[in-house]
């Protein structure tokens with residue numbers, strides 16, 4: 001069977017989603033999970049965009065050795081040199097360079113003639129080739145480009161050494177039939193195409209990103225670029241989990257295989273959602289909360305008699321945890337470790353297991369039954385830990401519908417414990433004011449959301465907050481059966497991330513804002 005490479009760009013195009021900003025530790029954590037998932041290529045970032053992006057690509061290149069590690073670069077020497085440096089320690093490095101080829105981009109954005117664009121593409125690939133063997137070239141806005149010009153640019157890129165040529169639907173404009181025709185046209189009219197892998201990269205502006213990617217596979221694409229949970233610019237990129245499960249479920253239509261370990265899909269989706277702070281819509285295909293829920297009586301009856309009546313995939317095939325009760329507060333470490341292994345977390349270190357076990361005992365004391373979803377929430381709290389400048393010790397809130405709300409917090413700062421009290425418009429506001437008094441920081445709260453992890457009155461509440469500092473966004477998350485405590489933990493985590501960033505990369509903007517730079 002023809003092998004289709006999965007190129008994951010969650011850390012690059014996905015991170016370009018509004019409101020998302022991941023730090024180096026979080027990117028490494030996601031990259032390690034993408035390795036477990038079995039992706040072929042991880043696009044780890046755009047090194048020239050910012051110092052944070054450069055550091056993250058470098059760190060991923062050092063930490064992850066299975067997949068190819070790609071760095072994005074405009075067709076500019078400075079970008080290519082930065083990308084080359086960032087991936088220099090990768091076991092399998094790739095430079096991914098791009099330039100726009102559509103009349104609209106060339107005229108208004110680049111202000112260049114097609115012949116100049118052709119030269120820049122050739123020169124960029126040739127320069128990248130001096131540093132790495134594996135060079136990908138993308139013709140930005142390919143689907144609105146002249147097809148013959150596109151083939152000319154691809155031929156020049158291949159002649160200069162490109163091993164993958166990418167045909168992006170940058171603005172999500174194409175349709176499955178048209179995209180498949182374009183892929184076939186490129187295959188037939190590009191000299192040297194047999195020496196390169198054809199890649200596709202679809203955006204979801206018309207909701208067609210996955211359908212377009214699948215049509216491209218039928219037309220012979222050998223690499224699909226996608227993101228976890230469909231994150232990405234504007235309406236997002238094609239969702240990895242949807243493409244992979246469509247290929248698997250309809251293998252009768254798509255005689256291809258991928259290297260994806262589908263049982264790792266749910267864990268990956270959760271991790272990305274937790275670290276980006278972008279929740280997955282309940283009806284999202286494959287990984288949404290309701291994707292395997294059956295509400296209607298007729299459906300429930302059918303599923304009870306025979307699952308395949310209303311289920312085309314099993315929850316187990318994506319590694320969905322079961323909502324059954326897992327363990328009680330008397331469960332020992334051995335049983336706990338065994339359950340983690342069954343949930344696909346056999347790779348945790350002794351220290352991580354011990355910390356998770358302590359949190360589990362703490363939760364089991366407060367909550368009657370602890371499910372796999374609760375356990376997952378505990379494990380996720382332990383992910384990508386950064387130094388805790390401030391830790392919540394205790395909090396106390398006095399509130400009422402006609403009373404002024406007051407909060408007192410005790411917070412550990414290094415060796416000392418600091419206590420402060422404040423009033424506010426409700427308990428969360430009061431707690432946040434009290435925390436601000438402890439830290440002495442002026443925090444811009446950009447977003448706050450609260451979700452229940454499971455059902456029931458004693459459900460674990462999960463709070464996500466977003467704060468902004470000097471143009472950088474920081475996401476914090478906290479989980480507890482007490483939503484005020486979860487809110488305090490989330491706020492402190494976001495503050496800790498902000499302080500960690502200030503201590504490591506200074507106060508410069510972590511997320512860059514490059515323009516086309518003449519290309």
Ligand code: KIV
Pocket residue numbers: 013098138139140141166168169170171201203
């Ligand atoms: O959408 C796009 O065109 C891109 C390229 C840089 C590949 O993301």
Ligand code: ZN
Pocket residue numbers: 013168170201203233
């Ligand atoms: Zn894109």
